[in-house]
Amino acid sequence: MSLMEEIITAVDEMPPFPQVVQRAMRALAEPDYEVAGLVDILKVDQSITANILKLCNSAYFGLPRKVSSLKEAVVYLGANQLRQLLLSGAASKIYEKPSSGYTVFADELWRHALATAVMAQVLRQHLRFKIDENTLFTAALLHDVGKVVLSAFVIDKYRAIEQLVETGESSFQEAERQTLGFDHAEIGGKIAEKWEFPDAIITAISFHHEPARAAKEFRLLTEIVALANSLTVMVGYGTGVDGLACRGHDLLLKKLKIEARDLEKLVLLFQLEMVKTCEDAGVDGG
Amino acid sequence: MSLVTVGIADLKVSKDPGDTLVTYSLGSCIGLAIYDPVVKVGGLLHYMLPDSSINKDKAAKNPAMFANKGIPLLFKECYSLGADKKRMIIKVAGGSQIMDDAGTFNIGKRNYAILRKMFWKNNVMIDNEDIGGNCNRTMYMEIGDGKINLKISKKGMVEL
Ligand SMILES: [Fe+2]
């Protein structure tokens, strides 16, 4: 079997994206979803139920009394908070799969993914991009999911990738492409396809290192994910063996009308938001 | 013996010889370690941005996020544990860059430039540093002897 075939098999064998989360997301996408129906979907999963109640009762919301009914918690959190909680919960389990090869610290891929999702939201809000919040959040959160699969296969090829990166001329993703014939972004796109995510998300994941290759209708989404990724890598959020060998896409900044001084402000807003998010998610964001 | 984590936009000082201060994953951020070998007092700062003038309100609550607020605070906290400016050993790491030809993503460079400027104005000399490139660094400081170790992506552990 060729390496690519082996990886395709591994993608096929990946666990499905949690059914409860996908069903809840579909229900939430209906303009007039019913809380009772949503509660029926969610209550099947005890750990999701527990997490919803935990978030609702967290210090962040500072409610005067304890909420103990799932229905009440769902109403209180609202659709957006609920979506993000469900997605983060599912994504954290996927990224925390024990992997070697690409990671230095165990929770690193997850921290990087969460940071990228937070950064993407900050970019969207402060630069007023007209992009669906949840599509962006999902794409940013899952952008590096290909690394989860690739990590296990790349161990013996890793030295070759590293040598290319050391020349200073190739980014990590370019070195993957040159050494293996494909890269983690492409594999991530295949995983998203298998999970039956919408085309927008598949595209943004597949081209998060080469946004210019994204289909026009999904270009802006892909560009924001690409930029969010570059910025979290820059500030040092959960990068692995690849260090900072990631392209910054100068032209993107120009196109999105972001100036050097804006970057500092965005990093500041990101960090404050990240600290809050990590408290909620129980991640050591520090 | 305890490992004390200095978060992002955070600083810690100590005079407990059993402590190791550590700050993880310095990308464009800078890790500044200062140590007085006579009283064995040390401090470690992990700042993200050069200048707090971009948002004064937020800066007041998060001084360690910015070079211009965090650096003076780090020195002040070490002085309050008995350290003396004349004896300080100063080591600096971080300030990396992602790959960008036009240099617009140069927060790392600016983070380092402001530190040099502040030190120059205040007659402070850097004893050793490991700056720039596109690697990721984790910085450890032993309070017992002031030793600084760096864990660098692609290179492994080195003493600074
Ligand atoms: Fe990536």
Ligand SMILES: [Fe+2]
């Ligand atoms: Fe990434």
